Each structure stands twice: as structure tokens, then as C-alpha cells.
Amino acid sequence: MKYRYRTQGTCSQMIEFDIIDGVLSNVMFYGGCDGNLKGISKLVEGMPAEEVILRLEGVCCGMKSTSCPDQLAQALKQALAQ
Numbered sequence: 258m259k260y261r262y263r264t265q266g267t268c269s270q271m272i273e274f275d276i277i278d279g280v281l282s283n284v285m286f287y288g289g290c291d292g293n294l295k296g297i298s299k300l301v302e303g304m305p306a307e308e309v310i311l312r313l314e315g316v317c318c319g320m321k322s323t324s325c326p327d328q329l330a331q332a333l334k335q336a337l338a339q
Contacts, residue, residue, distance in 0.1 A: 259283075262332030266323045269294060272332050281306050281333070289325050297326055306333045 262272045269289030275282045281301050286294035301309045310330045318324035323331075 260332065260336045262328070262335065264325070264328040264332075266321055267318065267325050267328050269325045269328070272325075272329055274329075274332070274336075276306050276333070276336055279305050279307070281309055284329070286325060286329075294325055297329070301329070306337060310334055 258277075259273065259275055262274075264270060264272060267289060269286045271287040272284065273287075274284045281304055284298040284301055286298065301313075310333050313326040314330035314334075316324045316326040316330075318327075
């Protein structure tokens with residue numbers, strides 16, 4: 258199933274992804290640091306969504322209380338709760 262999540266507090270504005278049988282795929286960030294976010298997308302491809310949450314939740318960017326990886330974790334938590 259395709260999910261869309263509007264990020265908060267980051268340079269990226271939106272994240273799209275699929276979760277199929279609990280596994281993350283087709284992760285796309287819109288806005289933000291293009292190379293870094295493409296790298297994160299490739300690293301989490303094929304991982305269980307729960308594992309991605311455990312690894313990325315709480316990651317901060319500079320002085321911000323969140324980051325693009327943390328926002329992905331928040332998006333996954335929201336998607337799994339539905």
C-alpha cells in the first residue's frame with residue numbers, strides 16, 4: 258500500500274513509501290538533501306518497517322529536534338498504526 262507523509266521541521270516536505278507484508282519499499286523524499294535522502298532510501302529498501310523505526314527514530318539534524326530519518330520513522334509508525 259502507498260503511503261504519503263507530510264514532514265514537519267525538516268527541509269524535506271514529503272515522504273512517499275510502500276509497506277508490503279511489513280517490508281518497506283519505494284521510499285521517496287521530496288525536498289531536502291537529495292544525495293543523502295537517496296542514500297537513506299536505498300539503505301532502508303527491503304527492511305522490515307519496524308526495524309527502520311528502531312534505527313532511525315530520534316535522529317536529530319543539527320539543533321533541530323527531528324531530522325529526515327526521524328520523520329521517516331514517524332511516518333512508518335503512523336502507517337503501521339492504521
